Amino acid sequence: MQHIDKVSSKFEKLQEHACNIIEKSDGSGTFTKDSWQKDIGKGITRVITNGDKISKGAVNFSRVSGPLSKEMSKSLGIKGEHFTATGLSSIFHAVNPFVPTIHMNVRYFRLDNGTEWFGGGIDLTPIYVDVEQAKNFHLQLKNICDKYDSTFYPYFKKWADDYFYSKHRSETRGVGGIFFDRQKPSKTFDFEKWMSFTANLAEAYPEIYTEMLAKNARKPYTEKNIFWQKIRWAKYAEFNLLFDRGTRFGIESGGNTESILISLPPEVRWEYNYTPEKGSKEEQTQQFLKKNIDWINLPEA
């Protein structure tokens, strides 16, 4: 079995797994299943909207191939004739503003010259930063990483900080997580290990989110909290449309627009020069949107 087929079939199973768990956690919403086929390849888009706890979310699987276009070469910073890729990517935006937006992506990429690599990560974008929640989240990621290589967590944590950064606002998208790209299998950490690591992340992801939903989805909230949710989501949309490589790669390679843009939040608000009140919970969140916060060792408030 070719590597691409192995990864692809694993990712497809993990899509099913994530949807099953999240449907149970939501308790009311169900995922639609939309299989698409285009020149570039095929995919399965599974979308949940207007659930009891989840406002909008998706788990997307795709397997694509084709010649690298000029734009794609530029966007990826590589040159090559032909590629094959498979990926699983997911996002959930919750109804309750005390439940964060979560995002996961694992991907495998292969050029016809035989070069192959893995990429992926999980990151968290709270509407309101909760130090305990961020700490637990980072601990869970560290535990998965440490099972494979103790250098992974610090390396990939920094990478997430640098990647999920809106330089035009000098702020991070959220509290980060882990991110990695173009990790080539080596003799000491081979293809099987990379596949196992990425699969492990994708498997843990719905469990991590289920925990957050269980803890926060019933918290009471006000109109003011919803307003702030729209402000925070507007920044999420800005990041994805301006900077996110996955989004731009998808759009430029002629991918399925609705599947790519499913990552955008349900409703956002752009207010000119909006600044949270001094001493407010919103201002506190704003102050946590910084790189290089050592969440795991941060003292709780």
Add this chain to the structure above:
Amino acid sequence: MQHIDKVSSKFEKLQEHACNIIEKSDGSGTFTKDSWQKDIGKGITRVITNGDKISKGAVNFSRVSGPLSKEMSKSLGIKGEHFTATGLSSIFHAVNPFVPTIHMNVRYFRLDNGTEWFGGGIDLTPIYVDVEQAKNFHLQLKNICDKYDSTFYPYFKKWADDYFYSKHRSETRGVGGIFFDRQKPSKTFDFEKWMSFTANLAEAYPEIYTEMLAKNARKPYTEKNIFWQKIRWAKYAEFNLLFDRGTRFGIESGGNTESILISLPPEVRWEYNYTPEKGSKEEQTQQFLKKNIDWINLPEA
């Protein structure tokens, strides 16, 4: 007086002019005045929010200069050491979904090697396309163009169709208008003429919008119309963040973020796979979002 100073002082006056007219037309909202100064230059951001008829809008003036960064060279498709530029750009998003979003921009750019050019345009993005309104709008633009050169309107109209195009959705942003870039003064159409033409556009712009407000700002509307307004505005935000050169140039050159992103609509909604009902007014609008519609000669419904 240097060319840049002449244009810059003209644009600054036209900013005042536009704000005065629009304040009168709105009848309740007023423009704030926010002067900014950064390494790159200075600007005056004038913003109107929560007016009686206008939900969010701005008229921004700026005068900037500096070395062309790598990103800017790439984004502009030119190489050069140092530039000076001045521009006036404006946008209005109305409360009433039967009033379109309108956008205007005029700009002058000069490289230290002496190369100079003008760019600009006005374009319209209706929430609901109204053939008569689109026709009048295009006629008004054609009349201004024809005073200068009869080749301008057809040339710049096509340019707008091609520029304000969301290729990922195969649809235009709205009903277009005129757009032009890198128009170098020549012996037959010199600097003075270009300055007069761009100034004329910027002067006509608030009058054109005032007419639309007077006609449509009091039309009754429903929740459904507001929902569609958010759907249409989401596509406006997508275009600006994914493709608009002015936005990307501004973000990448370290411009004033809040002034650049003032163009984004107040509130937008992303629904997965949203398709208007067959036979609805929304579907009709969708069918008009195409290039190369000859609005002036289109028979009214």
